[in-house]
Amino acid sequence: MSTSPAISVLMPVYNAEEFVAETMDSILAQTFRDFEFICINDGSKDGSLAVMQKYADRDSRVKIISRPNTGLVPALNEGLAASRGKYVARIDSDDLSAPERFDLQFTRMEAEPELVALGSNANAMDEYGNLLGSYDNPLTHEAIEKAHLLGMSSIHHPAVMFRPDAVRRVGGYRKETWPCEDYDLWMRLGEVGRLANLPQRLLTKRLMSSSIVATTLDRQEAKQLLVLTETWKRRNLPGEPKLPRRELNSQGDMFRQWGWMALKAGHLKTSRRYAIKTLKAQPFKSTSWKLLACAIRGR
Template sequence: MPEPAISVLMSVYNGEQFLAPAIESILVQSLTDFDFLILDDGSSDSSWSILQDYAGRDDRIRLIRRENKGLIVSLNELIAAATAPLLARMDCDDISMPDRFTRQVAFLEANPDYGVVGSQRVNIDEQGQELPMAGPDYALDHQQFLSNIGTESLLCHSSVMMRRDMVQAVGGYHAAFRHCEDFDLWLRLSNLTKLCSMPEKLVCYRHSADQVSKRHLTEQQIGTAVALAAYHERNAGRPDPTEALTALPPLDKLDALFGRQGMEKEVLAFVIPHLCYSKEAMQTDGLKMIGKLLQL
């Protein structure tokens, strides 16, 4: 069979609630030249039967099923299985607009110096109703993307289309950066290619009570801070101390990891402001981390 233009990558873990509209939003894309790789990461709900039903109706869907190994392993497995030159990410609870692929492929064809393009997003709730959430738009060019590093959200992960060879060149997603694996990937890719988002809203991003960013906020923010520190090491011409890690060390080992004093303090100073508005985070790690920062 001829190589498709796009390989769509979706990892599913107990995603039955929103899985059908997510899949259907891909199958009705105006650009039809894609294969749809979906990995069931050990779901215990009805996700697998839903996936089998759709695969039986559309031969562009390719299914993988195995025991639970987590999102990062799943995404790297999907990248390895992909054959198309372009990779389109899709989360199992979001919705892509019908012309998403058409617009993103056109952008990448017109801008060969860009390796990654995302889009703006519509925020929706669990019922699919639009949420009145305000915030800065994602960067429309690479220079603005670089300016946003450390201050703004860089890309909407489920809106992204990427050149496969560039993702492979930087080693895919790194296991050490659980719950912020996309942020770390964008930073590593920015040392190789240009990244930006299109001005159109090409995805609906679903907010729910069970989101990773709520359940794992502390770990996510620590990983984000360490990924930023590693980015600055690379830009300074120094080796990336996180490159071979499969897990981040405890905070009190960061000075040794980066080979200089003050890294633990720097990471705590970044993380704590992000925890202060989370009741759950403050009831668990937040107050302890504030005390540690004051001590340092």
């Protein structure tokens, strides 16, 4: 590996002992080998640090920064400041990267200097490792920007590779926009370069029933509107921004979404499991019974 690696992998970690080893295995199994792996232990109270230290002891590419908890955004900015690579690749501590991810992203970034951020499509699994289905994002800069201005974040944060000089130039991650700090960054990066997604599903994203999406919907919506409003002002766009209709209002809604996703992908056992969870959460909704009936029929 060269003195300055081609890629710096950035992974903030907070209480991820259950999943972080699997995530690290997926990164260290990359076919592209020239990277440093920066793990920010954000004051974990479980055994996450001990798990990461075992990897650092046997692989010199693993670099651990451990300090008291400050939250995701400061951890991301600290990792960004420590990165030495030409590119930065993000990963969350409970997600998985396909082995060819870095190879494909590095090749595309090298070929297109105007690209400042490159994501990919993704698979989804639940917290138990059961596949749910897939997420397909727009692929071109123009389509991504259109979706972003409609309030739909269209780059998976844990799948992205970006140019750190561009991210630093636009001010890095902003704490005041959390939990939409990635959406905010894509908006600002789209003003200094081009965005894209690869069509391959290079990320398997773990969806948690206790996730931010499931528990802080009002805050997320408020920050989403803040990002849009600031973007409208920076770009001098006509009219006023509008948020898309909220699809998730409760954990029951989330279970129903996962059940339909699993059914569409042919994961019948998982679909039935979430149909039952949906019915228990929302027994008086006809949509709960509809999902259960379709999951039992298998279509």
